[in-house]
Amino acid sequence: MKIAFLSPRLAENGAVGGAETLLFNLATLAARAGFDVEFLTTCAKSHFTWANELPEGEFIRDGVRVRRFPVDPSRNGELFMSLQIRVSGGETLSAEDEELWLRNNVRSPAMMEHVRATDPDRVVVGPYLFGLAVESSRLFPEKTILVPCLHDEPFARIGVVAEMFRSVRGFCFNTAEERDLAASLYGLGPGAGSAIASAVVGFALDDFTSSADRGRELAGCASPSPGGAAPYILFCGRREPLKGTPLLLDYWAAYRRTRPESRMRFVFTGSGEIERPEGLEGDIVDLGFVSEQDKHDLMAGAVAFCHASVNESLGIVLLESWLARRPVLVLASGRVLTAQTRAAGGGLWFRNCSEFITALDLIVERPDLAAALGESGRAWTLAGYSRESVASRLAALLSA
Template sequence: MKISIVVQRYGESINGGAELHSRFLAERLSKKHDVTILTTQSTSYHSWENDIKETEEIVNGVKVLRYSSIKKNQTQFRKLRRLLLKTRKYQRWLKKIGLFNVLDSKGLFKSTKEDFRNWLKHQGPYCEDLTEYIKENKHKYDVFIFFTYLYYPTNAGLPIVAEKSILIPTAHDEETFYINGYGKLFDEAAFIMYNSMSEKNLVENTYLNSKNSKNEIAGVGIDSFDLKDNSFSVAYDYIIYIGRIDKAKNVDVLIDWFNKYNKNLKQKIKLVLVGNNVSKLTGNEDVIFTGFISEEEKYSWLNGAKALVIPSLHESLSMVTLEAMIQGVPVIANANCEVLNNHIEQSKAGYLYFNYPDFITVMDNLINLSSEERQVMGDNGKNYVNKYYKWDGILQKFEQAFKIIVKDK
């Protein structure tokens, strides 16, 4: 089959959750199918600058077509965000005095379709050439897979090929998910492939028409990583965070709590943060930023950690949690995120915290963990990933979805 995967960013240097998921899926599907990626020339979701000059390339054996996008207009973006999230100054004042809900129920703050179109444009990536390619070449592909509900390429591209579309929404309980306008997307997709039961429940409880689309829960396959060089060693104990270093991921709170906890320890530990520091957070002698590093380096740091810590409030899957588990590394996760909560509760491969007192308790438990207890926790994580997140079963679900779409066209 000829399959196109549409995703906002793509490449080996891009380690965002949906983007990495799309690359892993594309590389495995390409062993059996003819796969083409449709994406942008951007590496930054903050600016959407066209910093990748190539418009066509091969990445790990997969054909990638790149299209330019308009640089993000931050002023218009913030203005439209306040409009659609109903957080303009006078609306915040009405909320304080208790009148907002009454007026909102009468439809006084309802946004328009034009507002939503402008939101997609100014949020970015706005790349009309990409959607024009879909329109002109839709007959050449059997299936289109769209990643992430949030952005213009999915919202503008999917309706063009709705009858042959698979939507991988990567949705989570965030403010933007409830913006008036996104519901149409979940109604039009021929097939929805969810990452977790939590995500499926969120979508179907919010956008009831999504239940009309055929769907499955697949997630992503996670394989263990064999290091080529096992000589990595540091002279201190540490916990590790891997991913986008962003206030939106609650990393600033993690750093603050870690510093409070660590200053009372007689034998200090360190917090290592791996990834691009997009929020420009600052560290100290016990908070180390590695920047973006290779997969080999990432797994060297991960394997040596006392635990992986994930402070995010919003995840649709959390691939890095599963990567830690398959390596036998315990996970400390924010229990306020349903997906993370479910991973830890079901696997028994880590600890959960709701607040700072919980965080203190969890850190104490981790530090005092015996080698035998750590082994049991590590084995629990490996068993969990091997049971639910292996590529053979996941690819089988996609093959079934392809057959359904081709049959129903």
């Protein structure tokens, strides 16, 4: 059975979005399960310019044949951005403007031509707000399996997006909450409505070993380090309002001001600016991009992993924190992350700052409870997100 995976970019050194990492993860699983897989992506590196910086061509990565195609050179990035701004401001676009949004979105006519010529049995494409997904749903609706990575945001309400959700063969969801959101937004009904195939598949993670001592050293929070021993909370990923990092910083600062005796630091990895709260500048540790092993060690050494994003379709970093045996603290209004944490029994959720402070107090005062939450999350992750379990759900979806 021939499967084409379509992705805006290819994950390299962790420098792309979660959806693109997920698509390649699924492609490797499908290839190992015996499907004839091609991973089709663009020549773009930057998710701002989408300029064709990488050469076209074919190569093998992790046992998967990868082909790069140019992004439509006639794309008008400025026009697209102006339409994006209007949509994110809550404006409803006219039908003409929606078509303009689509035409100037990330598309690749050469990639679509390749799909047409090679005639795969299934086209797996995502995330939902990219031109690649919408075009695939229009050109090959009976073959397209959408990996939406859907969030409850204005883009999800664009007419051509709704049309795509109602026309594709099936869906590969990350969580039951994402599936329910799609059902409510597009009137799909239970089990994603008329779609032939729909499943909650998720992301496959290999178990890893991690060292809490090394994590504390990396964070500069071990006892021989210049600042001395200090506990720390951790966030890994893009630092931006959409990910809830400014809110976390404010809450952590409030915790420190409420608990002046505490030396709790806040450690970050990833990219983006951090607005350092006044008077606490020295207690924020920004490590930038780190290796996977360093990230896992940092997770193992943390008091808790904190995440306050309300727009997620799956919290992969939560799964990783649990594999490192540490609990998570998530913002309750982030439905997906809270449902994940509740199901895993791997952490706690807070609605506001006073609950955040109280939850952190508890995690600090009861290390036995923190360890038990971490272990519970780990057992849940190993049961549901191992290579075998995800591959089995994916194979059933592709074969349906």
